[in-house]
Amino acid sequence: DIQMTQSPSSLSASVGDRVTITCRASQGISNYLAWYQQKPGKVPKLLIYAASTLQSGVPSRFSGSGSGTDFTLTISSLQPEDVATYYCQKYNSAPPPTFGQGTKVEIK
Amino acid sequence: EVQLLESGGGLVQPGGSLRLSCAASGFTFSSYAMSWVRQAPGKGLEWVSAISGSGGSTYYADSVKGRFTISRDNSKNTLYLQMNSLRAEDTAVYYCAKFVHPFVVVTAETDAFDIWGQGTMVTVSS
Numbered sequence: 456d457i458q459m460t461q462s463p464s465s466l467s468a469s470v471g472d473r474v475t476i477t478c479r480a481s482q483g484i485s486n487y488l489a490w491y492q493q494k495p496g497k498v499p500k501l502l503i504y505a506a507s508t509l510q511s512g513v514p515s516r517f518s519g520s521g522s523g524t525d526f527t528l529t530i531s532s533l534q535p536e537d538v539a540t541y542y543c544q545k546y547n548s549a550p551p552p553t554f555g556q557g558t559k560v561e562i563k
Numbered sequence: 564e565v566q567l568l569e570s571g572g573g574l575v576q577p578g579g580s581l582r583l584s585c586a587a588s589g590f591t592f593s594s595y596a597m598s599w600v601r602q603a604p605g606k607g608l609e610w611v612s613a614i615s616g617s618g619g620s621t622y623y624a625d626s627v628k629g630r631f632t633i634s635r636d637n638s639k640n641t642l643y644l645q646m647n648s649l650r651a652e653d654t655a656v657y658y659c660a661k662f663v664h665p666f667v668v669v670t671a672e673t674d675a676f677d678i679w680g681q682g683t684m685v686t687v688s689s
Contacts, residue, residue: 489675489676491608491676493608498658498679498680498681498682499600499608499658499676499679500679501663501675501676501677504663504675504677510677540607542607542608544608544675544676546672546673546674546675547672547673548671548672548673549671549672549673550613550622550669550670550672550673551610551622551624551673552598552610552613552673552674552675553610554607554608554609554610555607556607557607557608
């Protein structure tokens with residue numbers, strides 16, 4: 456199975472900072488990569504799919520990039536409501552649709 | 564409004580069984596493959612199982628294969644997860660989730676999940 460590795464595991468940044476989270480696949484997955492946001496005690500929410508397609512209703516400060524094995528989620532200007540754990544998920548041809556281990560984002 | 568609502572969670576002894584349900588509304592249920600995803604307390608997301616829109620194809624994580632059965636009743640717009648031989652490590656919040664795109668063939672492809680239920684807690688303990 457393809458493994459997904461996120462870095463860092465956690466980060467602390469100031470309001471207004473640019474934040475970048477990385478996700479690496481153990482094999483190439485083209486652009487079959489999604490990002491989710493899970494706020495404390497809440498349900499996961501799809502932010503981005505196909506590596507860079509913003510889900511409807513998601514603020515434009517979120518963006519995704521990458522292809523093959525290396526992907527990034529960027530928050531251009533961190534807001535207090537962005538405090539959450541972020542997960543990547545691969546969904547290329549072969550199941551299972553594996554998740555990364557998560558990156559916890561906090562406000563400094 | 565597109566909505567998923569799980570039910571059926573609870574406390575069960577090791578070796579016991581439980582059936583989860585997920586009632587769907589607001590979309591053409593039979594056109595979409597569906598999945599179950601779980602999250603152990605304080606841990607990350609783990610995909611459990613998927614089923615095609617027709618119900619004819621299913622796929623399971625190795626950790627639950629042979630113990631869990633996913634099914635659906637398209638006449639009732641409801642997804643199920645029958646869980647047998649439960650273990651302590653199955654303790655988690657179980658979410659049902661809808662694939663982004665219709666007509667995904669779950670044995671050959673997967674997808675992202677755009678709609679999630681609120682989750683139902685399953686606790687396996689004596």
